[in-house]
Amino acid sequence: MLYATISLTAGEHQYPIHVGSDLLSDPALITPHIQGRRALLISNETVGPLFAPSIRRALEDVELDEYFLPDGEAFKTLDRVTDAVEHLIRGEHTRDTTIIALGGGVVGDTAGFTAAVYQRGVPFVQIPTTLLAQVDASVGGKTAVNHALGKNMIGAFYQPQAVLIDTDTLKSLPERERIAGVAEVIKHGVLADSGYFEWIEAHLDEILAQDPAVMSHAIARSCEIKSEVVADDEKEKGRRALLNLGHTFGHAIESALGYGEWLHGEAVGAGLVMAADLSMRMGMLAPADAVRIKRLVTRAGLPVMPPEGVRGQLRELMSRDKKASDAGLRLILVRRIGEAEVVESVPEALIADTIGIGEGLCAA
Ligand SMILES: NC(=O)c1ccc[n+]([C@@H]2O[C@H](COP(=O)([O-])OP(=O)(O)OC[C@H]3O[C@@H](n4cnc5c(N)ncnc54)[C@H](O)[C@@H]3O)[C@@H](O)[C@H]2O)c1
Secondary structure (H helix, E strand, O other): OEEEEEEEEEOOEEEEEEEEOOOOOOHHHHHHHOOOOEEEEEEEOOHHHHHHHHHHHHOOOOEEEEEEEOOOHHHOEHHHHHHHHHHHHHOOOOOOOEEEEEEOHHHHHHHHHHHHHHHHOOOEEEEEOOHHHHHHHOOOOEEEEEEOOEEEEEEEEOOOOEEEEEHHHHHHOOHHHHHHHHHHHHHHHHHHOHHHHHHHHHHHHHHHOOOHHHHHHHHHHHHHHHHHHHHHOOOOOOHHHHHHOOHHHHHHHHHHHOOOOOOHHHHHHHHHHHHHHHHHHOOOOOHHHHHHHHHHHHHOOOOOOOOHHHHHHHHHHHHHOOOOEOOEOOEEEEEEOOEEEEEOOOOHHHHHHHHHHOOOOOOO
């Protein structure tokens, strides 16, 4: 059942994001976005076997080729893109082939980048199957793979033809992955919509229990918020940076621990609380609102503080984050729930306090 269709405009490109349940095998939603007679389904060894049969059924009239990656962030590499490109060349795929990305953010980013570079770009469709990918990674056209020296260092802005979000796919998702996705849902409320934040506070238990109607609403509202921001600033020259709320702290935690130790969403959970804490120390955010953010992140089952053992490294790693500009560290801070802003000069002593050496909200 289709719950909502959000239209995302990025420059000249406009595309639908369909959200609902039991959508995968509906030919009417996917067929219009397959440009030629042929498509390549890129997935991984975990997700492919679960959902490829539904897509095959929906695309009966399309010649559907498959390329499955091994599962894991470790395979989000240029080598795998080269391998997928080789698969396309050997299969004599032309520019009319549509690439379908079926999986979490790792598959979406890798398949999206492959679509961006194969013969200078072929159409692609995103079918995200993790909550994180449904509310974040599949929307907005950022594609990338990792380099040994840095995450997401090789990539392109490349928009899909459509995003198809079937909430039924979340049923097989491990609980820890689901909870990690909730961090990005909370982030959207904090940065853009206080009413949505309140709604999440009221419906968190249903979100965690995966109530289908509640999930559809959460995903649709998050996609709407992300779409509005991306429409304003596709290439992240300004406002799109707000979507990185919690991420400069989060990336530093992930990097200090070694990628994979904490899930991305877990690091974002702690990052959101740290951003709220720092905003409060800056005198921007009312303490009561900082506490509400921390309480919601805690209720979701996400971490709210960086692990003690890595705190000493975080400040240095924050400067290395790709979101840092030439001018220095830029942080996304919270003015009030529903409003975030970029702040360029934050006193070092306050950052140190927030990192956990201090005694404020994070440490409480
Ligand atoms: N492009 C963007 O804008 C953007 C935004 C945020 C994150 N990302 C990227 O996304 C990646 C993280 O994505 P993720 O959190 O989705 O992780 P992921 O893609 O690694 O998926 C997590 C795990 O869940 C499995 N899985 C996926 N769907 C499943 C399902 N329905 N049932 C059972 N298992 C399933 C996967 O095989 C994997 O083991 C990172 O590489 C990150 O850099 C990109």
